Structures are given as C-alpha cells and as structure tokens.
Amino acid sequence: MLSSEWNFGGAVNLEVGLQQAKSERARAAICDATIASLAAVGYAETSINRVAAIADFSKGAVQYHFPTKEDLIAATVDTLLLRTVQSRGAKPATVEEALLNAWQRFINTPAYRALMEVLNAARTDMALQQRISCELLDWGQKLDQQSLASYRAVSGNNDEVVMLLNMTRSFMRGLLLQEQYGVDAAATLDYVRKWIELIAPLLELKDNK
Amino acid sequence: MLSSEWNFGGAVNLEVGLQQAKSERARAAICDATIASLAAVGYAETSINRVAAIADFSKGAVQYHFPTKEDLIAATVDTLLLRTVQSRGAKPATVEEALLNAWQRFINTPAYRALMEVLNAARTDMALQQRISCELLDWGQKLDQQSLASYRAVSGNNDEVVMLLNMTRSFMRGLLLQEQYGVDAAATLDYVRKWIELIAPLLELKDNK
DNA sequence: AGAAAAAAAAGCCAGCCATAAGGTTTTTTT
DNA sequence: AAAAAAACCTTATGGCTGGCTTTTTTTTCT
Numbered sequence: 001m002l003s004s005e006w007n008f009g010g011a012v013n014l015e016v017g018l019q020q021a022k023s024e025r026a027r028a029a030i031c032d033a034t035i036a037s038l039a040a041v042g043y044a045e046t047s048i049n050r051v052a053a054i055a056d057f058s059k060g061a062v063q064y065h066f067p068t069k070e071d072l073i074a075a076t077v078d079t080l081l082l083r084t085v086q087s088r089g090a091k092p093a094t095v096e097e098a099l100l101n102a103w104q105r106f107i108n109t110p111a112y113r114a115l116m117e118v119l120n121a122a123r124t125d126m127a128l129q130q131r132i133s134c135e136l137l138d139w140g141q142k143l144d145q146q147s148l149a150s151y152r153a154v155s156g157n158n159d160e161v162v163m164l165l166n167m168t169r170s171f172m173r174g175l176l177l178q179e180q181y182g183v184d185a186a187a188t189l190d191y192v193r194k195w196i197e198l199i200a201p202l203l204e205l206k207d208n209k
Numbered sequence: 210m211l212s213s214e215w216n217f218g219g220a221v222n223l224e225v226g227l228q229q230a231k232s233e234r235a236r237a238a239i240c241d242a243t244i245a246s247l248a249a250v251g252y253a254e255t256s257i258n259r260v261a262a263i264a265d266f267s268k269g270a271v272q273y274h275f276p277t278k279e280d281l282i283a284a285t286v287d288t289l290l291l292r293t294v295q296s297r298g299a300k301p302a303t304v305e306e307a308l309l310n311a312w313q314r315f316i317n318t319p320a321y322r323a324l325m326e327v328l329n330a331a332r333t334d335m336a337l338q339q340r341i342s343c344e345l346l347d348w349g350q351k352l353d354q355q356s357l358a359s360y361r362a363v364s365g366n367n368d369e370v371v372m373l374l375n376m377t378r379s380f381m382r383g384l385l386l387q388e389q390y391g392v393d394a395a396a397t398l399d400y401v402r403k404w405i406e407l408i409a410p411l412l413e414l415k416d417n418k
Numbered sequence: 419a420g421a422a423a424a425a426a427a428a429g430c431c432a433g434c435c436a437t438a439a440g441g442t443t444t445t446t447t448t
Numbered sequence: 449a450a451a452a453a454a455a456c457c458t459t460a461t462g463g464c465t466g467g468c469t470t471t472t473t474t475t476t477c478t
Contacts, residue, residue, distance in 0.1 A: 023424075044253035047466060049465085063468075064426095121253070123251065129390075140391050167380065169383070170387055170400065171383055172383065174383030177325065178382065182345060191372065191376055195376060198408070228455060235456085235457095256434060257436090269459070270456075270457050273457065274456090421477085425473080426471105426474085428471075428472090430470095433466080434465080435462105435463095438460085439459090440457105440458085440459080441457085446452080447452070
C-alpha cells in the first residue's frame, strides 16, 4: 500500500515511489539476466535480444534502462563486483579452509565466470575498458584490504599477504580457463589443494573481524 | 625453374607443384593473419573480412582455403599448437631460468594470447570445442611429456612434475588475464618470480636431451 | 484527468558468414 | 603444342543478426 512496503530491501530505496522501486527491480532483473547470459554463452553472444528474452522483457525495455550495450555491461559489472565483495560465509577455522572456500564459493561460480567474460572482452575493447577500469581498481583495493584484514604473513611482511592472495586468484582464474579442455573437475580440485598446500604454510588467519 | 626450387623449406613440400606450394604459403599467411587478429582484437572481432585485410587477400580467397570460419580457426589452432610445442630456445642452466623462460617466451606472447582467445570462445561454442578438442588433448599430453623429459621431482614422484608444471601454466594464464586492469607488467613479473621461488626447490633439471 | 515514466514495437543500418558466378593461372591431357 | 581440367582468386549477392533510434502504447503518479 504505502511506498514503505518496498523499503526493507536496501538502504538505497528509502522514500522512493512505487515507480522508482519497480524500475530498480527491473534493472536488477536485467543485470541478473545479463550475468546468466554471460556465464552461459559468453560475452559475444550476450546480445540485448538475448538478455531481454532471459529477463522476460522486451528489447525496448532493456534499452530504456540501459541505452547502450556498454551501459548494460558496466551496470552488470557493478552488480558483480559489489556482490563478490560482500559475499561472506561462515568464518573458516584454518587457512586451508579459507582458501578452499575462496575457490568453491567465490571463483568457481557462474558469477565469476561472467566477470571473466567481461574482463576478457575489455582487453580488446578500449571503450569498455575505460568504462569499467575505475570500478575494477576500487575492487582490487577492496580485495587487498580484505586480504590484510583476514590474513597475516608468517614472514611478518604485509605485502606478502597481498601478493600471495593475488597470486592465488590468478591461479584460480587460470584454472577456470583450462577446465574446458581435457582437465576434469576432480583434477582441477586436486590442483587447488596442491596450491593451497604450497602457500598455506606462509599465511596465518587473523582472529579479529 | 624446376619445381624442386620450392623444396628446401619443409619436409612436407617434397615433390609438389608450384601451385600447391603457393597454396601452402597462402594458407600459412592467412593463419598468421588470424593469429595476429586474435591477439589484437580478440575472437569476436576476428572476422573473415578482417583476416583477409590483414593477410592482403580478398575475402573470397580466405573462404576458398577455409570454407567456414570454424575451419579457419581450427587450422589456426593447429598452427599455434604446433608452433608452441616445437619452440625450443637455448638450454637453461637452472630450474628458475627455465621457468622464467616459459613465461617470457612461451606464455607472455601474442601467439599464446591468440590461443587463449580461442580457448575462451570454445568454452561456450560447442561446435568449435568439438572441433579442436582432439588437438588440445594431444597438445596437453605432449606438454606433459616435455615436462617429464626436462624435469625431475625432488620427491621422486613423476606425477608431481606434471602437476607442478600444469599449475604453473594455469597460474601464468591467470596472470595474462589480469594484466589488463590495474596490475602492470612489473608487478606481474614479480608474481612470476615469487611463484618460481616457491616451486623451484621442488624440481630439478634433467641433464639429458 | 493529465503529465510523466516505463515498456513495447517497428524500422534502420552495418557487419557477419556463406554462396555463387566470373576470370586468371597452373596443371594435365591429348 | 594445343585443348581441357583443375586450382586459385576476385567480385557480387543474399540471408541474417546485432545494436541503435524512433514511434507508439501502456502504466504510474499527482
């Protein structure tokens, strides 16, 4: 009845009309559809037509909310980055468990695949790269902060924490690419475990947070 | 004058006519152009038009040699795989040097970027995946054999050699993806060195070969 | 009810892949 | 050596889809 009916979701939607709230939901649904499409068929095949079909909107509706494809992708990247940063699970007991969690609930997911599709496309699409580079830099810094907040290096060097975790993410990204050809999921998991085995001795969990 | 004029290049071209030799050269030039395009603008933007322009052929010529785009990509992948397998440089003295070489002369190259573009595209293009999966499997096995021929595990376990080198390749692939956004080449090289520092103690070079 | 926002529909242009119809060069046949 | 065949390459054409713009219809707000 009242517009406050929609206000419990996020802090952003306070005191907005029904119309704006609907618009918000439409935009979110369209971004979700874009993520699904990216993960399923990749960046090149993610057309406005396809996104509209998945989200069950008309092509025109998608283009009303996101005038150009670049707008759509940029907004979707925002959604993805925000989501991956704030996704927090149960607190792990060991470094090994924490890193395995990172693989299973952070990297090896449709959302992260979608993000990788965009990153790969942005390599050769300068306009897109310009558009999302700021958000990506912020995101990288946030990840580094999270690393420092959660881990301590045995050596005592903080830079090493950031470095090792960035390396871990790179490794896992590479694994995602390889999984297609010849290497099955079980072998991939072995690789992850071996990696963890190698670098876990260099890290300790921080208690706080 | 004689057709033998063309025979000193490769063992394949023995006793072939002038025309076939020309055809061979055309196909090679087209594949080279495809590799250049893949590295420069990515898979999606690599059209037959663009390849033809780079190779300085007409579109029809490209399509004469490679009737479909899939044929063109498959042939290009063959070229790439063959080239990366047989590229041998000076024999390195240490494990560290060998692994750094792998990064600088094998992974961090336009050719490998081109290959990654195709691999990424093949993830969501089942027809292409079917088409190149056999070659990729063979290639993976060849790489494993090369690993075993060049390295020995300190632990004595041969599987560990294969595993560590595959992990190294995954890690480096991931690094390639990341280099676009925020991480510069110097930092990337630091990561490579750090990783080498971690796993080199687990490996030894074999003298033979 | 009337204004504004949201959504849908229709049209436009460019680019892609693929095919087909010619012309030229090389090879084979006679 | 001349004619036929094959290989190679170019140009032109067509069907299709993508993204973008414009117009029309529906929904929502005051």
